[in-house]
Amino acid sequence: MNKPNTRNQHGISGKDDRQLMFSLINAGRAIEQSLEEALTPIGLSLAKFGALTHLVEAGEPLSLSECAKKMTCVRSNITQLMDRLEADGLVRRIKDPQDRRTVKAALTRLGRERQSAGAKEVARVQAELRKTLDGINQGALRRALSAIM
């Protein structure tokens, strides 16, 4: 990667960069940044791509609550995200006749296409990252990350 991290908001890393905790935070943000940059040209953000991807994977419309669960965020966030996705023409809200409280998000054709284009870009970033981490012990890395979460 070797891109400058332009999104380390707190900017804490102690006296040296070797502090593991902040390195992990910064690494995560650096990758997010790369993904955002890769998605920008096709008109997506990481948040939007995430929502579209869950809808594609589900293969059917999902209620906004289900979306919130899959994206591990609060529902008011999904309300807003869907507003933007709907404004972009990538998603359509449909009412659920079974449960009139529920609103489902359905992909539009454009939404499906956009997600597919996004997936290609994400795969590209992922391949870059794999190459970057080529020489290192990925097993150790995976074990560490799964210990954290």
Add this chain to the structure above:
Amino acid sequence: MNKPNTRNQHGISGKDDRQLMFSLINAGRAIEQSLEEALTPIGLSLAKFGALTHLVEAGEPLSLSECAKKMTCVRSNITQLMDRLEADGLVRRIKDPQDRRTVKAALTRLGRERQSAGAKEVARVQAELRKTLDGINQGALRRALSAIM
């Protein structure tokens, strides 16, 4: 840690969690989340703590531009963050007579105390993380992270 990740906005992790890229993003977010939770009781966010810490480390007032550089973010962000820190009584804006364009941020007594309390909490989280990562190869992890950034 083993706290549920309640802040994985995109929520993408593919079919399995083994996808390194999203694991890294999620690990970073999980740690951020722990830090936010640790700082909340003392009235700080990670962003606020970061700003205070840079001021403490500098040992003197810093211009808002210098703060933005240290925190690797745009200046309009610092303007807003300083507004909130000033409202909290943790920082004071002082005009620079040498350069009348410049506004410097100076720690208040309360700001210094709050940062110090925050640093203790951060150290606690850091110690927890160290313990979590006890069994794993931290050298490999460090090398991986420095490769990414």
Add this chain to the structure above:
DNA sequence: TTCGGTTTATTCATATATGAATAATACAGG
């Protein structure tokens, strides 16, 4: 069947970020 608790989405207030536009100041070179 009505009542009360739960779930649904939305709205509102707020925090944190970006980036563009603006205004004031500095400063170098003619």
Add this chain to the structure above:
DNA sequence: CCTGTATTATTCATATATGAATAAACCGAA
């Protein structure tokens, strides 16, 4: 000394998040 360019902070519009409050709809138990 002007003049143009750069730098400074701020403001504005926007995106992404949280959490509290609200309204509508559902559902089980009395």
